[in-house]
Amino acid sequence: MSRQPLRLAVLEAQRVLTDAGVACPRVDAELLAAHVLGVPRGRLPMVPLVDPSVVEALRMLVSRRAERVPLQHLTGTAAMGAIDVAVGPGVFIPRPETEVLLAWGLAAVRGVARPLVVDLCTGSGALALALAHARPDAQVHAVERDAVALSWARRNADTRAEAGDTPVALYAGDIADPGLLGALDGMAHLVLCNPPYVPVGVPVAPEVALHDPPAAVFAGHDGLAVIPDVVRTGTRLLREGGSIAIEHDDSHAVAVPALLAARRVLTDVADHVDLAGRPRFATAQRTTLPVSPESSPRLGR
Ligand SMILES: C[S@@+](CC[C@H](N)C(=O)[O-])C[C@H]1O[C@@H](n2cnc3c(N)ncnc32)[C@H](O)[C@@H]1O
Structure with missing residues (x-):
């Protein structure tokens, strides 16, 4: 023909x-x-x-x-920062809105030599690996609870390491575990997290409903079943002056900053919009000032 x-x-x-x-x-x-x-x-x-x-x-x-099979399952890849990661059944497809969180994180450690970075809820490893690619001097650690998602992250980490990027340390773990990454307590310059955050019952596109793992998308009736653990664990991992950024649902522009502000060791709490102008992630810094228990009724670490 x-x-x-x-x-x-x-x-x-x-x-x-x-x-x-x-x-x-x-x-x-x-x-x-x-x-x-x-x-x-x-x-x-x-x-x-x-x-x-x-x-x-x-x-x-x-x-x-x-x-309504996702485009990324057909091409086999999704972009994050300057890299592509392999994706497919059993792992969350990285979204363009998370690029803004990544850019914020990179700016937060600009000027910090050899920053220690933790990505909680890493999924395919997209955030951790994009950060390691952009900052070859960074020591990046990433945690994922789901075994299938972690296998995608391992595959992507191997690919990036073979391409010459600084290897990322991957851990199977639950970010609610109070002993998680205990050896890194108080050491992180940056904690990033794109957790599950969609309230159960909120309608999502067929691509999401049928192909993203539900535990990667939904987080209880209010979408806040996981973020309090992210705040608790992230705060514990941060060093003085370190920064945390947590992606959230566009209905959480007040709730997530409030969770951060409730930690007396966190300061400079702010909320940020995504590329479409919707509230998308909250940030804070671990204070460098001495914290007096009497001076504040807010929560400790
Ligand atoms: C929205 S996906 C984000 C994946 C990746 N960070 C990204 O931006 O593409 C959330 C991920 O968190 C994982 N997860 C959910 N609850 C967790 C928990 N308690 N501890 C560790 N990982 C968890 C899910 O399995 C899923 O892979």
Whole structure:
């Protein structure tokens, strides 16, 4: 059979994805075409004609995407910072909104030599590995409770180490464990966390409902079942002057800063918006000032 215009195949893919209710049908059609061709999306205009086998491969991927299989499960990767991580069934797909948290964390340790960084709830390892890539002098530790997610993180950590990044230390553990990473108590310059935080019952897209692990997304009726443990453990790990950043649901712009502010050793509590302008993560610093137990009714460590 003769070669066919790629433009028409992408237009047809866009039509199918639009009918299926996919959020960004044109973008996904182009990204799937780029994946099939093995080229960056920006190079598609330089590929006017393609073999029928390419059109067929695209058609098959598009039909799976139309069933609301996540784009990243079809391409096998998701981006975070300057790296891609492998993702698939059993692990949370890193989201673009978490890029802002990563950027904040990198800014927080700018100027700190050999920072010690902890990523609580690491999932695929995306945050920890992106940070280690951007800061080769950092000592990065990452914790995950779920065995399948941890296996994705290990695979990604091996890939990044083989590519030359400073290896990240991965731990199987529950961030609610009061003894977690005890050897690092009071040593972290930065604690990052993108925990589960969606209130149970909040409707989510089929891609999330059917393909993200529920324990990675939902956290009790108010979405706050995990974050108090993040605050407790993160505060314990921080050194004086160290920073913590916790991603949260857009309904938590008051609740999560309040959890941080309730710790008397934390100061400079602030909330931040994501790329879409929605409240997305809260930050604080461990104070360098002496804390007097009498001077404050707030919680200790
Ligand atoms: C929203 S995902 C975030 C993954 C990754 N940080 C990212 O941004 O892509 C939350 C992760 O936390 C893990 N998790 C949930 N509760 C946990 C707990 N108590 N201790 C450790 N990990 C937990 C889940 O298994 C999931 O992988």
